Amino acid sequence: MSIFIKLKWFFKENWRMYSIGILMLFLTDLSRVIPPYMIGLFTNKVVDHKLTWSYLMIFLAILLLIFLLSYFCRYGWNTHIVKGAALLERTLRKRLYDHYMEMDAPFYQKYRTGDLMSHASNDLSSIQRVASGGILMAFDSTANIILVVISMILFVDWRLTLIAIFPLPFLAIGVSWIMPRLRRAFTAYQEGFSKMSDHAQESFLGMKVIKTLGQSEEDIQAFDQQTDQQVKINAQVARVDSLFDPLATVVMTFSYVLMIILGGQFVLNKTITIGQLVSFTAYLGQLVWPMFALGQLFNVLERGNASYDRVMDLMSEESSIHDDPNGLSEIGVGELNIRVKSFNYPDDPKIILKNIDIKLGEGQTLGLVGPVGSGKTTMLRLLLREFDSYDGEIDFSGHDIRDYKLSSYLSAIGYVSQNNFLFSTNIAKNIAFSNPKIPRAEVEKVAKLAALHDDIMQMPNQYDTEVGENGITLSGGQQQRVAIARALIVNPAILILDDALSAVDARTEKEILNALKGQRQDQTTIISASRISSVINADQILVFKNGKIIERGQHENLVAQDGYYAKTFHEQELASHYEAKLTGGE
Numbered sequence: 074m075s076i077f078i079k080l081k082w083f084f085k086e087n088w089r090m091y092s093i094g095i096l097m098l099f100l101t102d103l104s105r106v107i108p109p110y111m112i113g114l115f116t117n118k119v120v121d122h123k124l125t126w127s128y129l130m131i132f133l134a135i136l137l138l139i140f141l142l143s144y145f146c147r148y149g150w151n152t153h154i155v156k157g158a159a160l161l162e163r164t165l166r167k168r169l170y171d172h173y174m175e176m177d178a179p180f181y182q183k184y185r186t187g188d189l190m191s192h193a194s195n196d197l198s199s200i201q202r203v204a205s206g207g208i209l210m211a212f213d214s215t216a217n218i219i220l221v222v223i224s225m226i227l228f229v230d231w232r233l234t235l236i237a238i239f240p241l242p243f244l245a246i247g248v249s250w251i252m253p254r255l256r257r258a259f260t261a262y263q264e265g266f267s268k269m270s271d272h273a274q275e276s277f278l279g280m281k282v283i284k285t286l287g288q289s290e291e292d293i294q295a296f297d298q299q300t301d302q303q304v305k306i307n308a309q310v311a312r313v314d315s316l317f318d319p320l321a322t323v324v325m326t327f328s329y330v331l332m333i334i335l336g337g338q339f340v341l342n343k344t345i346t347i348g349q350l351v352s353f354t355a356y357l358g359q360l361v362w363p364m365f366a367l368g369q370l371f372n373v374l375e376r377g378n379a380s381y382d383r384v385m386d387l388m389s390e391e392s393s394i395h396d397d398p399n400g401l402s403e404i405g406v407g408e409l410n411i412r413v414k415s416f417n418y419p420d421d422p423k424i425i426l427k428n429i430d431i432k433l434g435e436g437q438t439l440g441l442v443g444p445v446g447s448g449k450t451t452m453l454r455l456l457l458r459e460f461d462s463y464d465g466e467i468d469f470s471g472h473d474i475r476d477y478k479l480s481s482y483l484s485a486i487g488y489v490s491q492n493n494f495l496f497s498t499n500i501a502k503n504i505a506f507s508n509p510k511i512p513r514a515e516v517e518k519v520a521k522l523a524a525l526h527d528d529i530m531q532m533p534n535q536y537d538t539e540v541g542e543n544g545i546t547l548s549g550g551q552q553q554r555v556a557i558a559r560a561l562i563v564n565p566a567i568l569i570l571d572d573a574l575s576a577v578d579a580r581t582e583k584e585i586l587n588a589l590k591g592q593r594q595d596q597t598t599i600i601s602a603s604r605i606s607s608v609i610n611a612d613q614i615l616v617f618k619n620g621k622i623i624e625r626g627q628h629e630n631l632v633a634q635d636g637y638y639a640k641t642f643h644e645q646e647l648a649s650h651y652e653a654k655l656t657g658g659e
C-alpha cells in the first residue's frame with residue numbers, strides 16, 4: 074500500500090480525474106448490491122405464490138435500469154482511470170529521460186545501458202499498472218466488500234453476516250505474510266531482467282567481435298545461464314504469488330460451509346426467509362471476486378513498489394556538473410587558458426593530469442601529441458565539461474567555462490572523437506543533426522570542407538543515402554568525416570578533433586587540415602593526434618606524457634629539441650616514406 078503514498082504527488086496533481094473515476098467505480102459497485110436484494114424479494118413472492126405479471130415487469134424494468142447505469146459508470150471509470158495511468162507513465166518517462174540527459178559521465182560509467190533501458194521500460198510499466206489496475210482493484214475490492222457486508226447486515230441478518238465473514242481475518246494474516254516475500258521476489262526479478270537486457274544489448278553491439286573471436290557458443294551459454302536464472306527467479310515469484318489464490322479459496326469455502334449450516338438453521342427457525350437466504354448466497358458470491366482481486370492487487374502493488382524504488386534510486390543520483398541556469402549564454406571567440414594543477418577520475422585516486430598550463434591565443438590551433446594513455450583525451454574531457462572536479466581553472470573568452478550555461482557552452486563546441494556515433498538515418502540528416510532545418514547548400518559546404526562531398530556523390534542516393542545503424546554502411550574514414558562535417562556545421566567557437574583523422578589517408582588528412590586552416594582563422598581549433606602530420610601546422614604543439622606536458626612549441630622548434638616529438642616525427646616520416654615506396658606512390 075505504501076506505493077500509493079509514494080505516488081501521492083501524482084494523485085494530488087490529478088485529483089479531479091481520479092475523483093470522477095473513483096466516484097463512477099463506487100456507483101458501479103453500488104449498482105451491484107441491488108440485484109441480490111431484489112432476487113430475494115422475488116424468491117419470497119414465488120415461494121408465497123404472490124408473483125404477478127405487473128410485479129414481474131416492474132422487477133425486470135428496475136434490473137434493466139440498474140444494468141444501464143452500471144454500463145455507463147463502468148465506461149466512466151475505465152476512461153478516467155486508464156487515462157490517469159497513461160499520464161503517470163508519460164510524466165515519469167519524461168522525468169527519467171530528462172534525468173538521463175542531465176546526467177554526467179560518471180553516471181554513465183556506473184550504470185549500464187541495458188539497466189537504464191529496463192528502468193525506462195519494465196519499471197515504468199509496473200508503476201503505470203499501479204495507477205490503473207492498482208487503483209481499480211484497491212477501490213473496487215474495498216468498496217465491494219464494504220457495500221456487500223452492509224447489504225448483508227441490512228437486508229439479511231447481522232449474526233449470519235458476522236459468522237460468514239469470520240474467516241476473512243485469516244486471509245489478512247496470510248496476505249501480510251505473503252507481501253514482503255512477493256516484494257523481495259519482484260526486486261530480484263527486475264534486477265535479473267536488467268542484467269539480461271544488458272547482456273543482450275552488449276552482445277548485439279559486439280556481435281562482430283564475438284563471432285570473429287569464435288565466442289558465439291560461449292556467449293550463448295552465458296546468456297542461457299542468465300535466462301535459466303531468470304526462470305528460477307520467476308518461478309519463485311509464481312510460487313509466492315500462487316499462495317494467495319488457494320488461501321482465498323479455502324477461506325471462501327469455509328464461509329460457504331458456515332453459511333449453509335447456520336443459514337439453513339435460521340430459515341428453519343424462521344429468523345430469515347428463504348428469499349433472504351438466496352440474497353445472502355448471492356452476496357457471499359459477490360465477495361469471491363474482491364478476495365481474488367486483493368491477491369492481484371498485492372501483486373501489482375508490490376511489483377510497482379519495487380519498481381518505483383528502483384526508478385527513484387536512479388533519479389536521486391545527482392550530476393556532479395553544476396549547471397547554472399542563469400549562467401552566461403553568449404559565447405564569443407577569444408583566448409583559451411587551461412591551468413589544471415591536478416585531476417583524478419571520480420572513484421579513482423590516481424592522478425591523471427598534473428600541472429597543465431596552456432595559453433592559446435584567439436583563432437589559434439593547438440596540437441596535442443603523446444603516447445597512448447598520456448592524458449590528452451582526459452584534458453579534452455575537462456574542456457567539454459564532462460568533469461568539473463579538477464583543481465584549477467579553464468577560461469575561454471575571458472570567463473571560467475563553469476560560468477557559462479552548460480547547454481550554451483556545449484553548443485559552441487564541435488567535438489569529434491575517434492569513435493563517433495552516427496544515427497540510422499541518411500547522410501544529410503546526420504550532418505545537419507544540430508539543426509535539421511539547415512539548407513542543403515550548407516550541408517554540402519561542410520561536407521566539402523571535410524573532404525567528403527566526392528565520396529557522397531558516388532553513393533546511390535548521394536546525400537539521401539541511408540547510413541544504417543551507427544553508420545555501418547560507411548567506411549571508418551567516411552564515418553569520421555561525417556562526424557567532422559556534423560561538428561563544422563555549427564561553426565563552433567572551439568573545434569576539437571580527438572584522434573578524429575586516424576582513419577583517413579595522408580592525402581585526405583592534408584585536404585581537411587588545409588580546408589580548416591582557411592575556414593577557421595578566427596576560431597579555436599584543437600587537434601589531438603597520434604600522427605604528427607595532423608598537428609604539424611599548429612600554432613602551438615604540446616607533448617603529453619604521464620599526464621604532464623613534457624615538450625611545447627611549434628613544429629620546427631620541437632624537432633630541434635630532439636625529444637619525444639622529434640623522435641616520433643622521424644619514425645613516422647620513415648614509415649610513410651617506405652609505405653609510399655611499397656605502394657609506388659613516390
Ligand SMILES: Nc1ncnc2c1ncn2[C@@H]1O[C@H](COP(=O)(O)OP(=O)(O)OP(=O)(O)O)[C@@H](O)[C@H]1O
Nearest residue numbers: 182418421425443444445446447448449450451452
Ligand atoms: N573513466 C576513467 N576512469 C579512470 N581512469 C581513466 C578513465 N578514462 C581514462 N582513464 C585513465 O586515464 C589515463 C589517460 O587516458 P586518456 O584517454 O586521457 O589518454 P590519451 O592520451 O587520450 O590516450 P589515447 O591516445 O590512447 O586516446 C589512462 O591511464 C587511462 O587509463
